[in-house]
Structure formats: C-alpha cells, structure tokens
Amino acid sequence: MTFRAAVIGCGRIGSTIDDEQVNRPQFRYPWAHAPAVIEAQGIELIAGSDVHPEQLDDFRSRWGVSALYTDYLEMIKQEQPDLVCVTTKTVERSEVVIKSAEAGVKAIYATKPMCRSLAEADEMIEACQKNNTILAIACHKNWSPWFQVCLRTIREGQIGSFMSMVCNYSWNLANGHSHTLSLFRQFADSPAKWVFGRMNSDEAAKTDKDLSGNGMIYYENGIQGFLNSGGWLNIDFIGKDGWISARNEHADFEFWSRHPSTREPIRRQFPNPKRPKSSQQAAIEGLVENLREGTTPLCPGEYGREALEIAIGLRESHRRGGQKIDLPLADRSLSLG
Template structure:
C-alpha cells in the first residue's frame, strides 16, 4: 500500500516533543505529538520539518531521523521542494490560517492542524474555503474525537438504551482557545455534530483582555449552548477539571479524571427509593493513541476519498462556539444566534516562544 510523505510545520510541544512531558500519564497513550504519530505510523514517512528556530529543528531531526537538508526556516520552500502529501500545522493559532491556506493551495492533500483552528472567524472561513476548494482532507487536533473511550460513550448515547440525549456538561471549560477548543469539539461529537442554534457566554476576566477588537490573552469562558436538535450544553468553570457528562432521559454517562474512570447509570425503580439512577458497568474498550487514530483517519481518507471523522466544517463549528462565547460577553451576556456573523474579534498575542522539553 502507498506510503504518504508527511511534514511538520511548527516543531515545538504538540508538533514534536510533548511526549516527553507525559510518559507516565495514563490518560494519554503515546504517540501524542504530531511528529511522533507520523514516525510511528507505517503508512507515513516523516520527511521534513519547518520552524523559525534551527536549534529546535536540530533536536527534531535527531529524534525523528529528518536530515538537516530537510529542515527549513521557510515553510513555503519546504512545501515546494519536499512536496509532502500530509502536512501538520502545529503553530500557534495566530499563524495557522495563513499556513493552512497556503498548503491547501499548493498541492498538499491532507492537513493535520493543531487546535484552536484559527485566531478569527474570518481566518477560519478562509481555511474552510481553501480546504474545500482544493479537496484537501482535514483534521483538527481535538484529540478526544478519536479517543476510544469517548467512542464508547457515544455508542451508549446513540444506542438509546438510556433514552434520548438531553444535556451535555463540560465541568471545567478553561481557556477558550487552548482548552475549550477540545471541549467544544467533544460535545459536538457526542451530539453527532448537530448544529448549534444559539449561545450565551461570559468571560470572568471581563474586558481587560481586549484592546479594541484584538484579544490580547486567551481568556477563560463559560456559557450555554442550544443545539437545533433540542440538546442543551453547559460549559462550566468549576475546579472539576477534565470531566464531562451526558444526561439522557433514562440515565447518564460520565467521564471522570480525563478518562481514568467512566460511569454509566440507568434509571430503575428501587424499593424504598422509587426512581433512582443506578450504577451499571461501563463497557470495556481498548485504550489506544488518539493521535495515531487521527493520522490513520487521514490516511484512510487519502486511500478512499471518504471524509475524515473531523473535517474542516467540524473544526469551524467548534471555533464558532469559541467566538460565540466572546461575542455574547461583549453584548453583556446576550443570546447570540448562530451561525455567527460579522465577528471582528481576533486573538492577537505576542507570546514568547516556549522551548520544548527535547529529552
């Protein structure tokens, strides 16, 4: 079978070295970084990388067997010379749209973009247009969409055994671009990517993070999302981190501690207590690497022409929820109808490049 040429743009933590930070964290099965995923996948050959820091690329090359001649400080030159089939864009969101659009318009067949999708809704829309016009397979690095535990959670919801899905809860939504990008994609997945019809939101930091239309920091944000199929989601800001719950007519299914524990409860009549939520056994599942699963999904799309599990429209939908929270805050918590129109806010930070843990 064909082996696809892969390249990584942005060689820092998620691009290449975050695996060094989580070797003993059972919530994450390795490989985790983009580069480690391509390096482990037998159907991909990691041939090149691009970053503004030659010293970081030197470590990248040593780890993933990418020669110095295939390390570029200009991603455009890399795309022209190496002609990769699959490109990872593991930069910060402020730079992502420009790179994704250029890659899609210059022959790349599949793109694995790190989250959050983009720094503005206009940039997200430009990414959608470029990807769709050039028939590019696309997945966003919201890894829980490819997590086998959440696959099982979705199977329970879809089976109807605990009734119709009514409510989804994110217990700790966190910062919108870094954390909520994950959470919003997960609730979209659990709700079969039903469109959202409106959203309300708030930013506890208030207006201090704004400079006109520029968002100078990634703010925490919470709110409520109403979906067209009647499901309501609540994005809370509690200390109960990395936990999610689906509430159905006749039971609940919950993930605790970022996938350590899974709980299924079903309604039953209990003598002396009437109608109760009674614990049931959550089905067994094989714990595998979500990054590996995401890359296999891209490879399958290239092999068959079938759509990926994620896709650029799913990425756009979760991005719209991020900016919906922001727009609601700017309008004093008012309900914002979706699809979102005329949002001019842009994430525009000046972060210092973080040095990855290379060993």
C-alpha cells in the first residue's frame, strides 16, 4: 500500500529551504518536507495548501502537484491524505494540528517548535490521542541514520555507562534547540526531571520571545544534558569509558573508547550507516512504518512538548536567579516563541 501525503504551508520549510543549502555539501538533502516525501519509499505527495497563491504556484512548478488549496480543511476533505506535514507559522500550528486530527488525518508531521505555549501542546496531544492520530514533531535528527547508529553504539555499552550529553551551539532555545532537546530525550530514554539555566540577555529573558542561553537538564534516570552557547553545532555523548562526538554540524562523528586489554583511550572507526539518507527522508519513511504497524514515531508529540517545556524552564530559572525548576511546569499558560 502506498500512503498519500499533503503539505500544509508551502513556503520555506515545506518546500524551498534546500535552495539555501547548495553551498553546504556536508548536509544530506532533502530538508524540505515536499521533496522528502517525494524521495521517501511507500508514500506519494498528492496535494498542498497555503494561504499565499504565489507559494502554491511555486509548489506546483517545483513538485508537479496540481491538487492545491488555500483552505487546508477543504484539501483534507477532498484529497483524503493519510499524512499531513504541517509547516505553518508557529502561532498557527496548534490550531492546524488539532483541526487536522479532528478531520480524520491518520498521521501529522509538524515542524518545530511544536507550538508557543504548554497549554497548546497539551491540547495538540490530547486531540491526536482522542482521534487516534499519530503526532510526530519534525525534529528529524531523531531519525538520522548517523544518530541512530550512535544511539545503538551507546546502548551496546561501547562507551561504558552512559552519563551525559553536551551541545555547543548558539541556537535559540525553542526553535533551534527543539532539535537538540528532542534528541537528548531520545538518548536519555527518560523524562526530564529538573533544569536550571542562564540566558544570554537579561532583557530578552523578560519577554516571551525566543532567546538563546545556557543550561543543564537532569533526567529521571540520572543522565544529564548541557546546552552551551557557541561552537559549530557539536554534540558530545559521554560515557564512563568513552564518548562519541558529532562534529562540524554533524558532518563528522568521532568515537573514543578504551583498549580492551590495556584500557588506554583509543579512537575507533565510527560505524557509519550503510545506506545513508537525509534525516528528513528517514523521518517520512519512519512515519510510513508507523502508519503500517501502528507504532510510535521516534519523535512523538510528547518529545516536542518536553523540548518546549525545558526551554521555558531554562528561561524561568534565569528569571528566578538561577533557581532549579522542577518539571513538569505547573503553569501551563507559560509560552516561548
């Protein structure tokens, strides 16, 4: 069976972002949702929706899609997609996800950040559960073949007991670091318990706008995560007897452990995936498998909500002078972005 997919929001993330990356050969494409669906196995791109007619015209010329709508609910009614990719503006995302679930869509793949407020995140998850809709958040590093190999290597015990994760990059917390925090959640395999943070700007921390900063996340199983501003998007996964580092915006993976006899530190060949593909394409193919088997995606709505909750918690910690903030947050009206 070939599933049917549609894109809601035919702009940058839905369609054109790959145009910006032509001089960055370290990245594997596609990143945009539409070409990722086209490249993926077991699914076809059948429709698109956008409130801007000029973006629909471009979508048609790029991807050869003729079923185009300015009303996404009409598109769902007429085209009956199994999967919709939601790449609208953040302020619109919760409403689109909820109404798509209520309209009977089987799976929703919503770009990050999931939404602006914790209340919205709760409502999105509740609506999808009520309507038996799979909700996945497009923090697509969770599906990356390289990070999946990294995770398997850690779970095999090849760096000893897994202890901590460190990301160095100056992303904003809600938007960019949704990727990092969803990946941390997957690797920790445990919910976050508490956080504390220090933002890069006192003035920015007074507002509800997205912002950059530093912080620590403590997970219920004792694993710790750290966000540091600066660097070239390096992520270190640290064990008792070694570590794996994703370097230079994930272009290189470095793997260190101990010699089995001498216990000296040795650099080892990272077991690169045999069939590399873009993480976005891998995510779409993962959702095809979820649709077929009724399984949970590698970045479900709960991970997206936790990423937002951690980001808000880090800002709240700064507002309270570096106080430790327990999760989940009681005030669901808190927002960021």
